[in-house]
Amino acid sequence: AQKVTQAQTEISVVEKEDVTLDCVYETRDTTYYLFWYKQPPSGELVFLIRRNSFDEQNEISGRYSWNFQKSTSSFNFTITASQVVDSAVYFCALSEAGTNAGKSTFGDGTTLTVKP
Amino acid sequence: GAVVSQHPSWVICKSGTSVKIECRSLDFQATTMFWYRQFPKQSLMLMATSNEGSKATYEQGVEKDKFLINHASLTLSTLTVTSAHPEDSSFYICSASQGREGYFGPGTRLTVL
Numbered sequence: 001a002q003k004v005t006q007a008q009t010e011i012s013v014v015e016k017e018d019v020t021l022d023c024v025y026e027t028r029d030t031t032y033y034l035f036w037y038k039q040p041p042s043g044e045l046v047f048l049i050r051r052n053s054f055d056e057q058n059e060i061s062g063r064y065s066w067n068f069q070k071s072t073s074s075f076n077f078t079i080t081a082s083q084v085v086d087s088a089v090y091f092c093a094l095s096e097a098g099t100n101a102g103k104s105t106f107g108d109g110t111t112l113t114v115k116p
Numbered sequence: 117g118a119v120v121s122q123h124p125s126w127v128i129c130k131s132g133t134s135v136k137i138e139c140r141s142l143d144f145q146a147t148t149m150f151w152y153r154q155f156p157k158q159s160l161m162l163m164a165t166s167n168e169g170s171k172a173t174y175e176q177g178v179e180k181d182k183f184l185i186n187h188a189s190l191t192l193s194t195l196t197v198t199s200a201h202p203e204d205s206s207f208y209i210c211s212a213s214q215g216r217e218g219y220f221g222p223g224t225r226l227t228v229l
Contacts, residue, residue: 102218
């Protein structure tokens with residue numbers, strides 16, 4: 001069975017601080033996808049990144065960066081110079097590949113509050 | 117990129133009525149669609165998997181007679197919440213897959229009074 005653990009339930013930082021959201025996953029599949037989503041108070045899921053299991057390259061997109069390490073089954077997300085607009089619930093998700101692509105297991109989410 | 121829409125985006129209904137939620141893949145054919153439910157301050161949980169032209173597969177604990185899923189075409193799946201009750205109030209999100217990866221819709225917020 002697949003499992004995603006986001007150990008940090010809530011994080012509160014002051015604007016301009018860097019913050020890292022942790023994600024640890026479990027799967028027996030050799031091919032899988034990892035995602036991060038942002039869910040603002042309005043509720044819609046905002047796609048941030050998708051990473052397949054064969055691509056361990058770290059990625060940077062503006063103030064966002066992701067560190068994927070298969071050796072530790074982790075896919076951590078860092079926001080640099082956080083802003084108030086970053087306040088949201090962030091979900092890490094693990095998705096099967098192949099015929100079940102799109103079947104995702106979500107972590108419990110981390111609520112990030114960025115204070116001015 | 118692939119776009120998935122849901123309609124309506126929010127709905128309020130009276131207890132005992134039925135509500136239909138649509139999930140459409142706008143620019144690709146989805147062989148499989150997944151329905152998730154998210155209660156307030158909780159994570160998203162998979163409810164069911166639907167394949168075009170066949171019966172949906174429900175996760176343990178999800179009542180198939182209450183949550184009717186129809187995947188009549190490669191671009192449309194519907195979730196009908198029958199005889200809705202206040203405890204069914206939730207955020208319902210679909211994901212559509214064309215076999216390689218899935219794409220999430222924006223979600224539908226259901227409030228049952």
